[in-house]
Amino acid sequence: MRVSYDEMYGVVMEKLEKYGVTGDVAVGCAQNLVENTQYGVASHGINRFPRLIEMLKNGSVKPDAKPVRVGSLGAMEQWDGNLGMGNTNAAFCMDRAVELAKELGIGCVALRHTNHWQRAGAFGARAAKAGCIGICWTNTMPNMPAWGAKDRHIGNNPLVMCVPYQDDYVMIDGAMAQFSYGAIDSAALSGRELPVPGGYDEQGNVTRNPAEIKKTWRVLPIGFWKGSGFAILLDMMAASLSGGMSVCEIGKQGATPTDEYNLSQVFIAIQVTDKAANDETVRRIIADIKSSNPVEPGLEVLYPGERALAAYHESKQRGIRVEEAVWQTVLAL
C-alpha cells in the first residue's frame, strides 16, 4: 500500500507524543523516519518504528534527553548523547560537524551514549545538502564473527560516505556484513536464496541459503577478512574518540540481541569549497561509470545512491510504499 507523507508523518508524530517524545525531538525523529521510508529504506524507517516505541517504553531511549558537549579541541568535539533519541542526536552532531567544517574546513564530532540512528545514510545526506562531504559511522551490538572465529564478537558497524552532487548527492551507506539480519530473515521467510553468499551453515560451509545461516548467525563480513578488519577499526575509532561503549561492551549491557542501545558514533564533514568544480568532477566519474559494458545488454550501471534517489522521487509522486501489516502495527501502537 501507499501512504502520503502527511499521513505517515502525522501518525508517527501522534505515537511519539503518546510515548513522551515532544518538541524538536519528535519533529526531527518523525521527519527522519518518514524520509528514510521515502528513500525506499523502510527497514530503517517505518518498519523499525515499533521497535523504537518498545525502547521508549522500556527506557533504553530517553525521550527528553539532549546531547551535551563534553570536549572541544577546535575542529574536533566530543558530545554525550545522554541515551536520547538516536536519529535526532545523530542529525544534531552531523550539523555540528558541518558548522565546524564551514569554519575550519573539516569538522569531526564523536558522540557517545547515543542510540540507534535508524538509516545511516540520512546523516551523510545531511552533510551533502549543507554543501559538505559527509563521512560517518556507528558501532552496533556484536552481530558478526571476527575473521577466523565462529561466534559474534564484532559489529557490522555501518559506514557512510557521501559527496554532494547538483541538488542531491552520491552516497554509499554500507554495513560491514554482506547482508543485514533483516535481509536474511526476509529471504528466509520468502524461501529465496541470497544473491551472493551471506554466511555459513552448521558444517562451516559458505552458503546462500538464509535458513542455514539463521541456524548459525555466522554471517559473512564484506570481503571476508577485509570487512572484519574495517569493522574492528570503525569500532575502535568510535569508542576511543567518543569515550563511549565499544561493541563488546554494548553486547554485555543488554539481555537480548535486540537490546541495542548506548552506541558510539563519529561524524566528519569536509567543506566543498568549489561546488561547481565538485559537481563537474562527480559528473565525469558518473558518466564514465555509465559508459561501462554492462553484465547484461541493456542493463544500466547505477551509481551509489541512485536507486534510493529514484525511490524518493517515486514516493513524492505516488505516495510512500509501506507493507500493510507494518502500517496496521504502527496504527495500533
Next chain:
Amino acid sequence: MRVSYDEMYGVVMEKLEKYGVTGDVAVGCAQNLVENTQYGVASHGINRFPRLIEMLKNGSVKPDAKPVRVGSLGAMEQWDGNLGMGNTNAAFCMDRAVELAKELGIGCVALRHTNHWQRAGAFGARAAKAGCIGICWTNTMPNMPAWGAKDRHIGNNPLVMCVPYQDDYVMIDGAMAQFSYGAIDSAALSGRELPVPGGYDEQGNVTRNPAEIKKTWRVLPIGFWKGSGFAILLDMMAASLSGGMSVCEIGKQGATPTDEYNLSQVFIAIQVTDKAANDETVRRIIADIKSSNPVEPGLEVLYPGERALAAYHESKQRGIRVEEAVWQTVLAL
C-alpha cells in the same frame, strides 16, 4: 633469502641516487621501501622498486619535485604533489595532517598530482606513531569493474584506518578489490586456487581460479556491490577535495595499465587526547576478539595488523626476507 636493514637500505639509496633522487626524498623513499618489506609487504616494498626506477627513467616520477600548498581552510589543506616521489609526498602530507590535528583536533590534507605511495598502511602507521588516529586513501588506475559492469572503470582505491595502541597500532589497510593483481598473478604462477572467489571467468561465473580471472581481469570488489560503491566514493572524495585526477582520468593519460601516475589522495589525522584511555579501549576490544571461538581448535583469532607487526619483529631479529630473483634484479638496476 634474508638481507639486513643496512644492506637493503644501502642498495636502495645507491640506486635512487643513480637515477637522480637525492637528499631527503632519497632517504624517506628508501626508509619507506625497506620498512614496507620489513613488515612483510615486499609486494609494496622491495618488489616494486624496479617499477619505481622505471617510472623515474620514463619521467612519470619527478625526482626533485616537492609538494606545495595550494589551498588552506584552517584544519583542511590542499597540496600539489608536482608528480614527485609518491611515498615521500604521502609521508609529508600525513605529517602535515598530524600537525593540524595537534593544533585543531583533526587535520585533513588532500593531495593532487602525486604518485603511487607504495604501502598504504605506512601512512596510517605514521599518524599512529605521532599519537593520532590515521585515515587515508588513494585512487588508482581503473582496475576493477563497477558493480553491474564487465569492464574496468573504477579503482580498487586502498583505504587505511589506524588506531595507536601501546607502542604500535591496530590497522586495516585494504583495497576495495578482494585480491590485488599481484596476488592473482602469484596464485596463477604457482597453480594455487584463491582462498575465496576473486573474480569472474569468461562465462561470467564467479571463480577462485586465478588463471580464469586473468582472462577477463573482471575482479571482484569486496562485498560485491558494496566495495564497488565504497571505491567510487573514495575516488570522488579524493578527486573533489584535491582538485586532482579521478580514476577515469588517470586511466586516460597512460598508454598501458602499468602507467599508474598522477594520483589523488586524502590524509586525515585525529588527535587522541587521552592515550591511556585509548589504549585501554583498544586492549579490551582486542581481548574480546581473542576470546572468540576459533573456526578450528587452537587457531588464534588475530587483530588487524597483528600479522604485519609479527613480520616486522621477525625481520628485525633475523633480517628482511626477500626473494632471491627480486634481490638480483634490484642489484642489477
